Amino acid sequence: MTIKKHFSISLIIPILLVVVLIIINIDNYYRDKQITESQILINKIIIETSNICSLTDEYILYQYPRIAEQWLILHHNILSLFEQTSNDFIPLLDDFIDLGHSFTKLQSGILKKDTANTKSDLAMRLNTNIQLKERKILREIKAIYLLEGIKKIKLQKNNLIMFSIYGGIVIIFSIINAFIIRKKIIPPLESLLYFVKSFDPNNFSFYKILDFGYKPGQNELSDLGMEFEQMTKRLSESYRKLTEEILNRKKLELELANYRKNLEELVEKRTLSLEESNVKLAKSQQATLYLLEDMKEARAELLNLNSSLERSNKDLEAFSHTVSHDLRSPLRAVLGFSSKLQKHIAKSADPESIRLINVISENTVKMQNLITDLLAYSKVGSSNLSKSEIDMNQLMETLYSDYEKVLKEKEIKLKILSLPKAFGNYSMIKQVMINLLDNAIKFSNKGNKALISIGYSEENEGAYYIKDNGCGFDSKFSKDVFQIFKRVTSNSKIEGTGVGLAIVKRIVESHGGLVWANSKPGKGSSFFFTLKISKK
Amino acid sequence: MDNKRLLSLKQIIGLIFLILIITAVVILFINNQNVAVSEPLSLIKVRYGSVPAIMEAPAHVAFSKHLFREQGLDVSLTLNPDGKTSFEQLLNGKLDIAAVMTTPVVYKSFERNDFYILGKIDHFQKNDRLVARRDSGINSVEDLKGKRVAVLLGSSGQFYMDSWLLYNGLNSEDMDIVDMNAPDSLEAIKEGRIDAMFSWFPFTAEAELALGENAVRFPANDIVPTSWVIVAGKKYATENEDIIEAFLRTIITAEEFIKKEPEQAIHFHSEINGVSESLIKRIFNNMNFGLTLDQNLLLDMEEQARWVIRNGYVEEAPIPNYLNFIFPDPLRAVDSGAVTIITRVEDDN
Numbered sequence: 001m002t003i004k005k006h007f008s009i010s011l012i013i014p015i016l017l018v019v020v021l022i023i024i025n026i027d028n029y030y031r032d033k034q035i036t037e038s039q040i041l042i043n044k045i046i047i048e049t050s051n052i053c054s055l056t057d058e059y060i061l062y063q064y065p066r067i068a069e070q071w072l073i074l075h076h077n078i079l080s081l082f083e084q085t086s087n088d089f090i091p092l093l094d095d096f097i098d099l100g101h102s103f104t105k106l107q108s109g110i111l112k113k114d115t116a117n118t119k120s121d122l123a124m125r126l127n128t129n130i131q132l133k134e135r136k137i138l139r140e141i142k143a144i145y146l147l148e149g150i151k152k153i154k155l156q157k158n159n160l161i162m163f164s165i166y167g168g169i170v171i172i173f174s175i176i177n178a179f180i181i182r183k184k185i186i187p188p189l190e191s192l193l194y195f196v197k198s199f200d201p202n203n204f205s206f207y208k209i210l211d212f213g214y215k216p217g218q219n220e221l222s223d224l225g226m227e228f229e230q231m232t233k234r235l236s237e238s239y240r241k242l243t244e245e246i247l248n249r250k251k252l253e254l255e256l257a258n259y260r261k262n263l264e265e266l267v268e269k270r271t272l273s274l275e276e277s278n279v280k281l282a283k284s285q286q287a288t289l290y291l292l293e294d295m296k297e298a299r300a301e302l303l304n305l306n307s308s309l310e311r312s313n314k315d316l317e318a319f320s321h322t323v324s325h326d327l328r329s330p331l332r333a334v335l336g337f338s339s340k341l342q343k344h345i346a347k348s349a350d351p352e353s354i355r356l357i358n359v360i361s362e363n364t365v366k367m368q369n370l371i372t373d374l375l376a377y378s379k380v381g382s383s384n385l386s387k388s389e390i391d392m393n394q395l396m397e398t399l400y401s402d403y404e405k406v407l408k409e410k411e412i413k414l415k416i417l418s419l420p421k422a423f424g425n426y427s428m429i430k431q432v433m434i435n436l437l438d439n440a441i442k443f444s445n446k447g448n449k450a451l452i453s454i455g456y457s458e459e460n461e462g463a464y465y466i467k468d469n470g471c472g473f474d475s476k477f478s479k480d481v482f483q484i485f486k487r488v489t490s491n492s493k494i495e496g497t498g499v500g501l502a503i504v505k506r507i508v509e510s511h512g513g514l515v516w517a518n519s520k521p522g523k524g525s526s527f528f529f530t531l532k533i534s535k536k
Numbered sequence: 537m538d539n540k541r542l543l544s545l546k547q548i549i550g551l552i553f554l555i556l557i558i559t560a561v562v563i564l565f566i567n568n569q570n571v572a573v574s575e576p577l578s579l580i581k582v583r584y585g586s587v588p589a590i591m592e593a594p595a596h597v598a599f600s601k602h603l604f605r606e607q608g609l610d611v612s613l614t615l616n617p618d619g620k621t622s623f624e625q626l627l628n629g630k631l632d633i634a635a636v637m638t639t640p641v642v643y644k645s646f647e648r649n650d651f652y653i654l655g656k657i658d659h660f661q662k663n664d665r666l667v668a669r670r671d672s673g674i675n676s677v678e679d680l681k682g683k684r685v686a687v688l689l690g691s692s693g694q695f696y697m698d699s700w701l702l703y704n705g706l707n708s709e710d711m712d713i714v715d716m717n718a719p720d721s722l723e724a725i726k727e728g729r730i731d732a733m734f735s736w737f738p739f740t741a742e743a744e745l746a747l748g749e750n751a752v753r754f755p756a757n758d759i760v761p762t763s764w765v766i767v768a769g770k771k772y773a774t775e776n777e778d779i780i781e782a783f784l785r786t787i788i789t790a791e792e793f794i795k796k797e798p799e800q801a802i803h804f805h806s807e808i809n810g811v812s813e814s815l816i817k818r819i820f821n822n823m824n825f826g827l828t829l830d831q832n833l834l835l836d837m838e839e840q841a842r843w844v845i846r847n848g849y850v851e852e853a854p855i856p857n858y859l860n861f862i863f864p865d866p867l868r869a870v871d872s873g874a875v876t877i878i879t880r881v882e883d884d885n
Contacts, residue, residue, distance in 0.1 A: 051831075051878065066834065066857040070878040077878075 003185065003220045010177050014170060021166050028159050035152045041084055042145045048078045049141060053134045056103070060127050068107050075100050088144050092137055099133045102126055188221040192228065199232055321378045327371050335364045366497075373499035377484065380428070380506040387511075389534040390426050392419035392464070396454060399433060403441070412444050417455035419464065421534040428507045429531070435500040436466040436527050442496065443470035443525065462533065463514075469524035478517045504529070579610035580779055585622030585634035586613055588809030590737055590816070591657050591764040592635055593801060594825055598790035600804035607782040615808065617719045619764075620691045626767060627651065632776075633768045633783060637692035638833070641767065642840040645861060646850045652773045652863035655784055655874075656833050657764045658826040665696050666754040667743045668732035669725060674752050677704045683731035686714045686721040690849075692762040693718075695840055697734040698847070700754075722746075737819060738811045745815070763836050773863050780866040784827060788871060791825040829867055830876045834858050 052074045059067040075096075082093045106126040217223070338361040345353060396416045407414055422429060437452070444450035453467045473481070477488040484502035508515040508529045519525035582604070586592045595613075598604055604611040616622045619636030626634040627644065633654075641653065668674040672683060687693045701708060714730055721733040726746045733743060744751040766787070773780055794801040802820055806813045837858045844850050859879060868875045 055878075062838070062855070064838065064855055064857070066838075066855075066859050069857070069859060073880050074878050 006180065006184070013173055017166055017170055017173075021163075024162055025159075028155060028162075031155055032152065035148055035155065038086065039145065039148050039152070041081060042141060042148060045078060045081050045085070046138065046141055046145065048074055048081065049134065049138050052078065053131075053138070056127075056130055056134065059106075071103060072100075075103070088147075089141075092140055095133055095137050099130060099137070102130050102133065106130065184219065185221060188225065192221070192225055195225075195228070317378050321375065323374075325375070328368065328375075331364055331368050331371065335361065335368065338364055370497045370499070373497045373503065376431070377499050377503050377506065380503060380510060387424050388426065390422045390424055390429055392422055392429075392456075395426075395430055395433065399430070399437065403437060406441060410441060410444065410450065412441060412450040412452055415451060415453045415455075417453070419454070419456050420462075422464075422531040423534045424511045424531055428511070432504050432507050432529065433466075435504045436529075439500055439527070440466050440468040440470065440525070443472075444468050445470055457528070461530065463528040463530045465526055465528045467524060467526040472519040472521045472523050472525050474521055475519055478519060481517055482515065501527075579605060579608055580782075582609050582611045582633060582779060582783065583631045584611050584613055584783075585619075585625055585631040585636075586615055586808075587617065587619055587622065587635065588615060588738065588811065589619075589764075590805075590819060590823060592809075593794060593805045593820070593823070594657065594787050594790040594827075595635065596805045596808040597793055597801050598786045600807060601790070601793065603786045603789050603793075604783070607786050609779065609782055609786065611783075613808070617717045618688060618691055620688065621717075623767065626769065629769075632772055633766060633780075635764060635766050638763045638765055638837050639692040639695045639840055640690055641765065641861070642837050642844060643690050643849065645837070645841065645856045645858070646844070646853050649856070649860060650770045651767050651861070652770050653829075653833070653861055654766045654768055654773065654780055654863055655787070655827045655829055655867045657766065657787075658824070658828050665693070665736055665740055665756055666700065666732060666734055667725065667740050667747070668752040668754070669728065669747060670750045670752050671728075672731035674731060677706065677754070680706065680732060681710045682712065684712045684714055684729075685732045685734065686716040686724055686730045687734040688717050688721075689713075689715045693734045693736065695762060695843060698843065700734075738809070738815060741815055741818065742811070762840075763833050765833070768863075770863075773866075777866055777869075780863075781869050784867055785870045787827055791827065794823075794825055826874075827867065827871070828874045828876070829862060829864050831878065833862070833877065837861075 052071060055067055055071045055074060058064075059071060078096060079093070079100075082089050082096060103126075338357060342354070342357050342361060345357065393416075396419065400414065400416065403414070433454075437454075440452045444452060449469070451469050454465070455467075456462065456464050473488045480486045481488055482501045482505040485498040486502075487496060487498045504527075505515050508531070511531055513530040513532070515527070515529040517525060517527050584595065586595050599611060599613050614622070614625065614631060616625070619634070620640040622631060622634040623636040623640045623644070625631045627648070627650075635657070641651075644651070668680070668683075673679055674683060685697075687697050698708060701710075714724075716724060716730070716733075718735045718739040721730065721735055722739045722743050724730045725733050725743050732752075733740070735743075744753060766784070768780060798820065802813050802816050805811075805820075806816055838855055841855045841858075845852065845855075859877075862877065862879070864875045864877060864879050868881075
């Protein structure tokens, strides 16, 4: 039997015994209560009957109406008490009713005031009769009371026997239980204790729990013993590993001590060298400080220079802007009057005069163009650019319609490849494309399979390009072409102010981009520029 | 299956604590409800006739401790030298309730039946009731012959005297009887105007104290069944049954207080009757108060009635039915166990 079952039985049996005992006790309690209530009632009847006896004596002595009244009240009360009693009282009840009749006769006889002899005789007889009846009733009631007492004693006796039997059962059960515990539980526990005490992790294999009388599956304690054995095995294994671990650690500690010693020496050496270095560093720090002070001064000078340069630039821009504006008005006058003069003298004047006036007009136009370009150039630096996404393909379509006529006249083929969208100021970028396209047209050879290609190269982070197969220029001038008023061609037939590419450079750089050119004489030129590409 | 308990151990303990706390709060609340006795807005006035006798200690304690007020009564105390005077004042309508020995009640029972006995104050009293002057030549019972003996006629003192003399083989006619109330008797015996006095505590004790060595004490006997009763007019009692109940309830409360705090009770009693506490202490510890209505009261009264007729103090008449002079309902309502007298109980019918 397992210990769990054993404990369950140990618990259930006493509980059952106690429950049965409680039930019996409750039954006894109610029986006892019934007897006690009966006794109380009989006791009341005895008291009241004794009282009625006293009243009878009193009445015989004094014949007061008060006594008769009380006698009758008491008689009525006793009858009421009789009604509450058991069947044992039925014969007595009849006697008690008779007693009432006798007393009524006694009372009426006395009250009738019969002759002295009759009264005395009647009173005496009735008195004797009543007293005998009263005593008989009292005696019998007391006998019933005694019987009730005997019943109670019997009940108590039964109770005692019952308690003794149950007590005996409980004691026997406890003894048996203790014996079972002693036999089944204590020895395995003692063995286990001995096993635990004699356990040596270094020499575990010598001990087996089975050697201590344990049988697998016998009960929880045998299971515990087996588990304990397993645990000790694991413990022994752990102990072995731990011992190894400790030995390893000791070795490591020794090595570590050696390392530490070497390290200390090394640290000592390094400290010395570090100290030396520190001295040097202190010196170099001092030198750095001096250098920093010099740099500070130089930076301040540079800043001053920069600001004065910015001022100069601004002044220059303002100057060129003002000059351009101011020059345009007299030029428009010169151009207007030249035109009028041409018309005026077209028929009357000599050819030389006409040629000279034409020269004046042409140069005035040139100058106006130059001023326009200069104004554009100066605007690039001064205006704040509002930027947006630019569809470069659409821009080129617009330009193509403007240039279609010129291209036809010059028999130049224009090839526009797909261009990615750019991000920048639309007018400015358009100006860049116009200037580069003007430049390419300008340097393309008429009728010689002239071709201008516009496209986008993915190489080198990507760049827009405009290529022509015109006369080209020496690559050593590839940077000069972007300088203002710089012309790298010696062909005077090619018109130009020398400002267009400078404007291109300025616009591209103002967008954060780069511009460059590749060219070879007779092989054409390629102009590249980068812009921020819109990712939308 | 989920083996989780519905409530954890902590929760169960917490729940038990909570129930205990709630129970404690409820009990405290109920107790406080009981403790807080609120005094009624208007108190009912009751005129009560008392005497400086030891039997009146419960009434005196109730008066001093304001126990009557707790029951809604405003009792005014009239302190008379004897119960006979109080009883006459009650019959004249000057008092509502009075305390008196049964002797004056028995005397009046032959003339009128417009009063009720409400309760009997049980008391065990075996103190001296006869004191005499030694210098009057009184050393024994026989020496009382021909001496001037003071007694209040129509009082329990007279009944005691007759019974005592009978017991000792004497007759009241053998002496010169002087009708005198208790305080006057005390002064008279001190001054030597009388030779002996039949009275009661505290007057007999004060007389003994005043006379000192000159006092002759005659031990009391227990052949005299006199009872100290609380009476009220029949009309007043029937119309004010609730007042009577409140009054009797207060007397019972005072009796309980006397049992618990006798020292304080003596102090209250002393304050009202003017007798020193040390004198009261001489007999107070032997007292055992209790408010009842029992058969002995009837026997006592009938015995006194026979005595009254036998001595010709009233004209020849039948013994009254003293059941008709007893009103047990209020006491039965207050303490049902206190009424053992055989009467018809309405509930039984």
